[in-house]
Amino acid sequence: MRILVVGAGRAGARVIEQLQKNPEITVITADPREEPQAVQEGIIPKVDIQEVFTPLTLEFILKEARPDMILLAMATEDMALGQAPGIDVLADALREEMAAISEIPLIVVARGGL
Amino acid sequence: MSQEHIVATAYASGEMSPEERRRAEQHLSHCPECRRAVEAVRKEQPQGQRGTASDILLQFAVNILRGSLSILTPPLKEIPYEPKPAFPFPDTKLLSLEPLRVLQPRVASGARQLFRFLGRFGLVLLLTIGVLLLPTPQGLSSEGHRALAVFVFTGSLLALEPVSLPIAALMVPVAQVALGVATTPQAFETFSRPVVFLILASLFLAEALRKHGLTRRLALATIVASGGGTKLLLLGLMGIAAGFSMWVENTATAAVLIPVALTISKQVPDPKKARGFLVLLVLGIAYGASLGGMTTIMGAASNAVASGFLAQIRPWSFVDWMIFGLPAFLLIFPLTWWVLSKMVPVAVKQLDLDPARKQIEKIGPMSRAEREILLTMAVAAFFWVSGSFIEPALGLPATLLSAAMVAVIAVAYLAIRNIIDWEDVKGVSWGIFLIIGAGLSLGETLSRTGATDWFASLITPLVKGPPLFLSLLLMVFLSALLTNIMNNTTIAAVFVPILISMAETDPAFNAVQLVLPVTLATTFGYSLPSASGRMALIAASGIVDRGEMMRYGLVLTVLSSAVLGIFFYILVLLNLI
Numbered sequence: 001m002r003i004l005v006v007g008a009g010r011a012g013a014r015v016i017e018q019l020q021k022n023p024e025i026t027v028i029t030a031d032p033r034e035e036p037q038a039v040q041e042g043i044i045p046k047v048d049i050q051e052v053f054t055p056l057t058l059e060f061i062l063k064e065a066r067p068d069m070i071l072l073a074m075a076t077e078d079m080a081l082g083q084a085p086g087i088d089v090l091a092d093a094l095r096e097e098m099a100a101i102s103e104i105p106l107i108v109v110a111r112g113g114l
Numbered sequence: 115m116s117q118e119h120i121v122a123t124a125y126a127s128g129e130m131s132p133e134e135r136r137r138a139e140q141h142l143s144h145c146p147e148c149r150r151a152v153e154a155v156r157k158e159q160p161q162g163q164r165g166t167a168s169d170i171l172l173q174f175a176v177n178i179l180r181g182s183l184s185i186l187t188p189p190l191k192e193i194p195y196e197p198k199p200a201f202p203f204p205d206t207k208l209l210s211l212e213p214l215r216v217l218q219p220r221v222a223s224g225a226r227q228l229f230r231f232l233g234r235f236g237l238v239l240l241l242t243i244g245v246l247l248l249p250t251p252q253g254l255s256s257e258g259h260r261a262l263a264v265f266v267f268t269g270s271l272l273a274l275e276p277v278s279l280p281i282a283a284l285m286v287p288v289a290q291v292a293l294g295v296a297t298t299p300q301a302f303e304t305f306s307r308p309v310v311f312l313i314l315a316s317l318f319l320a321e322a323l324r325k326h327g328l329t330r331r332l333a334l335a336t337i338v339a340s341g342g343g344t345k346l347l348l349l350g351l352m353g354i355a356a357g358f359s360m361w362v363e364n365t366a367t368a369a370v371l372i373p374v375a376l377t378i379s380k381q382v383p384d385p386k387k388a389r390g391f392l393v394l395l396v397l398g399i400a401y402g403a404s405l406g407g408m409t410t411i412m413g414a415a416s417n418a419v420a421s422g423f424l425a426q427i428r429p430w431s432f433v434d435w436m437i438f439g440l441p442a443f444l445l446i447f448p449l450t451w452w453v454l455s456k457m458v459p460v461a462v463k464q465l466d467l468d469p470a471r472k473q474i475e476k477i478g479p480m481s482r483a484e485r486e487i488l489l490t491m492a493v494a495a496f497f498w499v500s501g502s503f504i505e506p507a508l509g510l511p512a513t514l515l516s517a518a519m520v521a522v523i524a525v526a527y528l529a530i531r532n533i534i535d536w537e538d539v540k541g542v543s544w545g546i547f548l549i550i551g552a553g554l555s556l557g558e559t560l561s562r563t564g565a566t567d568w569f570a571s572l573i574t575p576l577v578k579g580p581p582l583f584l585s586l587l588l589m590v591f592l593s594a595l596l597t598n599i600m601n602n603t604t605i606a607a608v609f610v611p612i613l614i615s616m617a618e619t620d621p622a623f624n625a626v627q628l629v630l631p632v633t634l635a636t637t638f639g640y641s642l643p644s645a646s647g648r649m650a651l652i653a654a655s656g657i658v659d660r661g662e663m664m665r666y667g668l669v670l671t672v673l674s675s676a677v678l679g680i681f682f683y684i685l686v687l688l689n690l691i
Contacts, residue, residue: 033219054216056380060213081655084651085651086366089370090651097373098373100473
């Protein structure tokens, strides 16, 4: 089974760590940053798809990853969008939008901080 | 026979591998829809002119990076396609153009962040100490002088933001007490004013809307109802943003609608065209949400602050605000839509509505929770508007149907019905609670120490000297321009007490006539990210660049301010205010 983990920050690192326990699962990671926490902690050598996850890039990422399932582990702080008021609402709305438009099963596993 | 539609732009621009091209041609032989799409793309990109040399080189480089090398038709030759070994999928889908990238993370090193904090906070302290070291101005008490320093501290803190706004707001009472212009109870008293709870409840209502997808559902329905025409679609989204922002916090409304705009823009395959379209929609959402906030007390924090001060000097209800706010909105909203649709260049005229229709089908019929939220909001709106009449007529306890109480009752009802719970509401932007409290606290301190009277004595000749029309325009423009660099709550907190003081000392002025235009003008902070939560949000999203924000924003600020000034001048002439 191929699982795309979106977000390799604090939340994503924990998700990837757990998924790696099952060798039957192929974990593909997507994160816009070059060295997110999962890379820094040595959980993965590098991010597979260095890309921000939005409705505009969804198709592109899916074509690259071809997952059977997506785990959205993109905590608001991992999105690093700054401190503007309403960023957390935007992040929540974005996660829900992605879940709504994705044709592949998508489960949100991280929301705010952690 | 392939049932999957092809990506027309990829086919027309020769981006496909031979195998993909073969399957695409097979599909095209029986799919008129795709043939039309390819034809449309080819019309836009005529033979022999498939982008500049740099575009071709860029595409070449991108394809190499993607491991999917296929090159445009002569002079370059196609190279056999080899799929990436990491993802050996037999059902290779067709490739598309590079997507438009927004919401990219901001990178700032720790050292740079620390330097920025120290630099900015140092400047705040420098300005404050500078004011304290100045000789006390004539006509101002020593306490008023220190209050002036608190004003400079707050203003620069909120403008420069060395820390996030809510934390900056918490520093305001600290500065007041430290400089001896307020006691701790005095400094914190304003944090429990009814308007603070009104805004807080409106945030909870916004969360209920977001949680159950009602805002998204209505946005999608509006998109379908628009018929796909760009201008009507923009009007629809602006209308939804404005409609919700009248009753719930406007930044939260804009935040929920931006992802919907991203999904709609996905229908435009060309990233350049998609970007232009997205800029139009996102600016429309931000402006619409700001304008919707003009109409009610709870629509914006500055309205809440101004109402809080007005309620101290005269009976001031929800309806009193709407009487002026709603007509001003009805004048400025269509103007904003029209000017925006003319200003922002968009190559897309018509959008395919099928994806939006599919999304609506996918969501299914309205749930019980969604219906109850709508009903609750309608009932709450009814009591917000008519509560002040119903309350005495039914002999109900005083203020039971005040705006804040109605909002809190509505939230309590939704919680009792399990439509929202504590887990939901604890995630909202509570910071606004502190920002409004701090704004009111600063205003109170300025009034108590006589600093507002001193300010009023300085400003009165400027306002009284020229004809009323010019004075009104001057005040509105000043407020609208200041709000670009200063938090609108702070502007209301500082200027409203000064304007009230002017009205109380000079019978030529009427408090409402001064306070309303100045407060409503804070809506038109469109030019900088620091202007409002909505502009900060779209700046953070990376969708609109600073130049565009400034260019479009300034035009609309000037036009909207002029209309607002004229509107209030006419009200004064007609003795309606």
